[in-house]
Amino acid sequence: MKVLVRNADTGRTGLSIVPVTVPEPGGAEPFVLAPLFHEAPGRWIMVKCAPRANAPAYPFVAGGESFIPSAAPSVEGGQSARVSLFAYNVKGGSTLELEGRLRGLDGRDAGDVHLVREGKDESGPGGALRLLCSFRPDGQAKGLYSLLVTVRDRESGTEAQSGIPVEVR
Numbered sequence: 278m279k280v281l282v283r284n285a286d287t288g289r290t291g292l293s294i295v296p297v298t299v300p301e302p303g304g305a306e307p308f309v310l311a312p313l314f315h316e317a318p319g320r321w322i323m324v325k326c327a328p329r330a331n332a333p334a335y336p337f338v339a340g341g342e343s344f345i346p347s348a349a350p351s352v353e354g355g356q357s358a359r360v361s362l363f364a365y366n367v368k369g370g371s372t373l374e375l376e377g378r379l380r381g382l383d384g385r386d387a388g389d390v391h392l393v394r395e396g397k398d399e400s401g402p403g404g405a406l407r408l409l410c411s412f413r414p415d416g417q418a419k420g421l422y423s424l425l426v427t428v429r430d431r432e433s434g435t436e437a438q439s440g441i442p443v444e445v446r
Contacts, residue, residue, distance in 0.1 A: 307437040308365045309428045310405075313337070314350035314412075314443070315359040321345050337361070339409040340396050351444035354414055360392070362408040364428050364437065369398035369406050372432040379414060379422040379443075387422055390414045414445045 278297050283290045298308075323343060325335075337344050339361045352358040367373060377392030391413040401407035412424070424443045429436040 305366055307367045307428065307430065307435045309367075309426065309437040309439045310363040311439050311441045312410075312412075312424060312426050313344075313361045313363070314347040314352075314441075315339070315361065316345040316347045336401065339399075339407065349444070350441065351446055352412065352414060353446050354417060354419065357391075357411045357413040359395075360410045360412045362410060362426060362428065363401055363405040364408060365403070365405055367406055367428060367430055367435070367437070368432070369408075372430055373398075373408075374429050374431060375408070375410065376427040376429065377412065378425045378427075379417055379445075380425060380440075382421055382423070387417055390417075390424070392426065417445050419445055 278295050280293045280295070281290060282292075323345060325343075335343055337346055339359070344359070344361070346361075350358070362375075375392050375394060377390040379387040379390055381387050391411070393411045395409045395411050399407040399409075408428075414422075421442060421444050423440050425438060425440040427436055427438045
């Protein structure tokens with residue numbers, strides 16, 4: 278996807294090109310959506326209405342609690358943040374392992390991070406496996422990074438990766 282933004286006042290422009298992967302419908306290959314960082318409580322007000330017939334369920338639920346995904350995730354160095362992963366075509370349980378790595382904006386590896394599953398895996402919308410995780414960067418300098426998450430099934434050897442920009446403060 279290509280996005281071109283122009284500031285009407287100054288005429289400055291910016292271009293971003295981002296690869297978009299769309300899995301085959303009903304495919305067997307594992308796939309994981311970009312990690313969803315939970316917005317800190319109290320920054321937004323969530324208003325819920327009475328459920329309507331045939332309306333889809335609110336998709337952003339972890340551990341039985343609704344959350345608002347962060348549009349620009351950031352976390353204090355050494356502090357934990359809650360992250361939800363939605364994985365497709367994978368089995369939950371003890372054969373599933375997670376790996377988190379940070380990369381600098383220049384693409385260079387910035388090291389491992391703590392990415393640990395919390396609680397029980399849940400079924401999500403469209404057959405997704407919902408994984409509630411704790412993310413903690415340790416030892417990385419302040420700055421902008423890309424968090425690369427790998428979901429791997431040790432039993433079958435299959436894996437899927439996804440990433441998202443994150444700021445370490």
